[in-house]
Amino acid sequence: LAKTTQPISMDSYEGQEVNITCSHNNIATNDYITWYQQFPSQGPRFIIQGYKTKVTNEVASLFIPADRKSSTLSLPRVSLSDTAVYYCLVGDNTNAGKSTFGDGTTLTVKP
Amino acid sequence: DVKVTQSSRYLVKRTGEKVFLECVQDMDHENMFWYRQDPGLGLRLIYFSYDVKMKEKGDIPEGYSVSREKKERFSLILESASTNQTSMYLCASSLPGGPGELFFGEGSRLTVL
Numbered sequence: 001l002a003k004t005t006q007p008i009s010m011d012s013y014e015g016q017e018v019n020i021t022c023s024h025n026n027i028a029t030n031d032y033i034t035w036y037q038q039f040p041s042q043g044p045r046f047i048i049q050g051y052k053t054k055v056t057n058e059v060a061s062l063f064i065p066a067d068r069k070s071s072t073l074s075l076p077r078v079s080l081s082d083t084a085v086y087y088c089l090v091g092d093n094t095n096a097g098k099s100t101f102g103d104g105t106t107l108t109v110k111p
Numbered sequence: 112d113v114k115v116t117q118s119s120r121y122l123v124k125r126t127g128e129k130v131f132l133e134c135v136q137d138m139d140h141e142n143m144f145w146y147r148q149d150p151g152l153g154l155r156l157i158y159f160s161y162d163v164k165m166k167e168k169g170d171i172p173e174g175y176s177v178s179r180e181k182k183e184r185f186s187l188i189l190e191s192a193s194t195n196q197t198s199m200y201l202c203a204s205s206l207p208g209g210p211g212e213l214f215f216g217e218g219s220r221l222t223v224l
Contacts, residue, residue, distance in 0.1 A: 034212070043115070043201050043215025044154070087153065089213075103153035 004090050004102035011108050018075045020105050022088035025069050030092040033064060033071045038085045038104070047086075048073065075107075083109045114138075115216040117202050123222045130189040132219050134202030140214070141207040143185035144169075145177065148199040148218070157200075160185055161207065192223045 005023040012018045024033070032051050036044035048055055050062040050071070061074040075082055085106050091099025118133035136143065144159040156169030158177040166177050174196060178186045185204075189196055199220050203213040 032211075036213070041218070043203070043218050044213070045215065046212045049212065092211075099156075101154040103151065 004088055004100050006086075006088060006102040006105045008103070009106040009108070011110060012078055013110050014079055015077050018078050018082070018107060018109075020073045020075075020086055020107065021070055022073070022090075022102055023070045024088070024090045024100075027068050027090055028092070031090050032092060033062065033068075034089045034091075035060070035062065035071075035073045036087045036089065038087065044087060078107075078109045080109050080111065083107060115202055115204055115214050117200075117216040117219045119219050120217060121220050121222075123224065124192050125224050126193060128192050128223075130192050130221065130223075132187040132189075132200055132202075132221070134185045134187070134216055135183050136185075136202075136204040136214070137183065138204065138214070139182065140204035141182070142205040142211070143179065144203040144205075144213070145175075145185065145187045146201040146203065147171065148201055154201065157187065189221075192221075194223050197221060197223045 034049040035047045037047050038044040048057055048060045048062045050064050052064050055062045063072045085104045087104045088102045089099055115136045124130050145157045146154045147157055148154050155171050157171055157175050158166055158169050160166045160179045163182050176188045199218050201218050202216040205211045205213050
């Protein structure tokens with residue numbers, strides 16, 4: 001199983017770009033990297049997913065280096081509403097029971 | 112929108128009681144999951160199911176069982192609740208194959224006294 005490691009917490013200010021890194025040294029060839037956002041008293045929700053290089057959508061970018069041993073979620077110009085816990089998940093849905101969530105990074109955005 | 116509905120948001124039970132947590136999804140997803148979430152421990156997989164009547168153990172199945180009699184419904188059962196099972200329980204579903212995207216319910220916070 002790919003063990004994932006994330007920073008426990010991060011602070012930022014409104015309007016800044018935030019980068020959260022997840023380490024996954026023993027990622028398998030078939031594994032994808034997926035990031036989820038969770039607000040208090042809610043279930044996590046999908047943000048972005050990638051396999052290699054860079055993926056961008058309307059809310060975030062995901063950078064994955066060639067060795068795929070880490071990944072970085074980039075949130076451009078954060079606002080107070082981005083305060084949440086962010087989880088990386090490494091795995092392959094065809095073997096979903098072997099997917100591994102990180103312990104989550106609590107992002108606090110300050111005014 | 113995909114909807115995953117967990118029957119109870121908050122439950123309070125006594126030690127030794129049998130507890131049922133119900134989860135229903137409306138997107139015809141083959142895969143369904145039960146996770147437990149505790150402070151500092153992230154999300155840990157209890158059980159998952161690839162199809163009706165099929166189940167597989169996750170990382171922490173001890174003290175739990177599951178039932179999937181219909182495709183849309185996945186139940187988590189605590190045969191004899193204990194205080195160390197006080198936690199947030201999250202149900203999720205996904206399509207089979209590929210990298211997958213998990214769709215989560217709102218969670219069920221269980222307190223065992």
